[in-house]
Amino acid sequence: MRTSAETESGAFVSLQAVGEFAGRLSLYDEIERPPAPAAGTAGTKTQDLTHVSVRDDRLTEVPEPSISRTASIVNKLALEAKTELEKLTNINKTVKEAVISKLCAIGELSLRLEETPLPQCGPAHTIIVTSDEKADTADQVTEKVRTAVDSRKRRVCVDRLRKTRDQKVIISCPTQKNIEKISGQLKERKGLKIRQAARKLPLVVIRDVRKENTDEDIVKSIRKQNKHATADLDWSSIEVKVKFRRRAKNDLECHPVLEVSPELWRRLVDAGYVYVGLQRRPVWDQSPQCTQCLGFGHTRKYCMGTAEKCARCGGEHKSQACEKRQNGEPPKCINCSRNKLDDTAHGAFSSECSVRNKWDALARARVSYA
Numbered sequence: 001m002r003t004s005a006e007t008e009s010g011a012f013v014s015l016q017a018v019g020e021f022a023g024r025l026s027l028y029d030e031i032e033r034p035p036a037p038a039a040g041t042a043g044t045k046t047q048d049l050t051h052v053s054v055r056d057d058r059l060t061e062v063p064e065p066s067i068s069r070t071a072s073i074v075n076k077l078a079l080e081a082k083t084e085l086e087k088l089t090n091i092n093k094t095v096k097e098a099v100i101s102k103l104c105a106i107g108e109l110s111l112r113l114e115e116t117p118l119p120q121c122g123p124a125h126t127i128i129v130t131s132d133e134k135a136d137t138a139d140q141v142t143e144k145v146r147t148a149v150d151s152r153k154r155r156v157c158v159d160r161l162r163k164t165r166d167q168k169v170i171i172s173c174p175t176q177k178n179i180e181k182i183s184g185q186l187k188e189r190k191g192l193k194i195r196q197a198a199r200k201l202p203l204v205v206i207r208d209v210r211k212e213n214t215d216e217d218i219v220k221s222i223r224k225q226n227k228h229a230t231a232d233l234d235w236s237s238i239e240v241k242v243k244f245r246r247r248a249k250n251d252l253e254c255h256p257v258l259e260v261s262p263e264l265w266r267r268l269v270d271a272g273y274v275y276v277g278l279q280r281r282p283v284w285d286q287s288p289q290c291t292q293c294l295g296f297g298h299t300r301k302y303c304m305g306t307a308e309k310c311a312r313c314g315g316e317h318k319s320q321a322c323e324k325r326q327n328g329e330p331p332k333c334i335n336c337s338r339n340k341l342d343d344t345a346h347g348a349f350s351s352e353c354s355v356r357n358k359w360d361a362l363a364r365a366r367v368s369y370a
Contacts, residue, residue, distance in 0.1 A: 085099060085100055128195050128196075129168070136167050138163035140167075141168070144189065148185055150185070158172070158178070170197065199367065199368040200288075201239060201260060201368060202262060202285070202368070203258065204286055206255065207283070208282075209254060218242055221274070221277060222240055222258070240259070244300060248320075269285050287356075289349070292308050293305035293308075294314075294349075296359035312325045313325075313329075313332050331345060335356060
């Protein structure tokens with residue numbers, strides 16, 4: 001049996017370890033924070049300007065450290081503090097386990113901040129243009145569109161015009177009015193077919209749900225157990241279904257991905273958690289990105305890859321089992337590495353990834369968030 005003195009000593013050592021962790025975090029914050037202007041540089045006395053040299057005192061804008069990079073630092077420090085605490089021997093076991101549990105929670109929170117940024121959900125209005133001539137290529141269809149649409153005369157705005165397979169050309173505009181103007185001009189040109197692009201419903205992922213919950217159980221829980229998020233919701237106009245399930249670290253759990261109506265998507269993402277059976281689990285926005293190969297343009301169901309890729313380092317293992325993450329090594333983005341970019345010091349789901357931002361925006365252009 002441990003004495004009270006030993007317990008107090010153990011608690012002191014634990015708190016000291018956590019205090020050092022917090023101190024290091026504060027130091028990192030000071031390092032990344034833009035320097036404050038020195039005293040007296042904000043303005044200049046105006047009594048005598050005859051000997052004052054003229055110079056440009058405009059402030060240079062210094063970007064603040066991103067949430068993703070800060071979260072990566074927090075995760076690394078939490079792992080370091082947890083490792084140091086586990087090495088201590090003159091400490092009460094209960095106190096040690098309690099503090100380690102808190103550090104693990106900090107690490108999990110930082111992982112969420114690092115890999116799950118909220119999307120930029122601007123409205124998108126899209127049409128698909130094809131040719132009556134089966135021999136026409138996408139380049140030929142594009143040329144016909146360019147000759148048919150006088151964007152300057154009709155004062156229309158086009159966000160993006162891109163070619164796809166099967167001689168298709170996709171045109172995206174910021175408003176429905178622009179789409180209607182372009183469609184009107186294209187209909188006057190013989191040989192072109194125009195159709196409205198089908199809008200997809202947004203996705204959410206519920207983390208660490210027990211596998212014994214069927215798809216029907218999960219949908220029923222969303223409808224019946226979550227009044228904090230669904231109060232006054234008209235269910236007659238709401239769609240919700242389980243699209244697929246992602247593997248979890250615990251073999252008894254999974255991460256169900258649900259396709260839901262825009263109104264329900266907004267409420268669930270704002271709430272941040274849902275009740276499923278006897279669990280309260282986090283719910284996040286789900287990016288339309290393959291969770292197996294971490295590529296774009298398809299989902300896990302249609303992935304041609306043979307092995308799951310780690311979002312942290314790009315290796316062939318699950319992200320939760322990444323040894324480089326456990327060792328505190330910096331991440332390496334597999335998509336930026338594939339594209340031979342210089343900046344690869346982030347995860348594949350990070351908001352800092354330029355490749356992800358580009359393809360994620362294209363995928364979301366066909367998703368209805370409002």
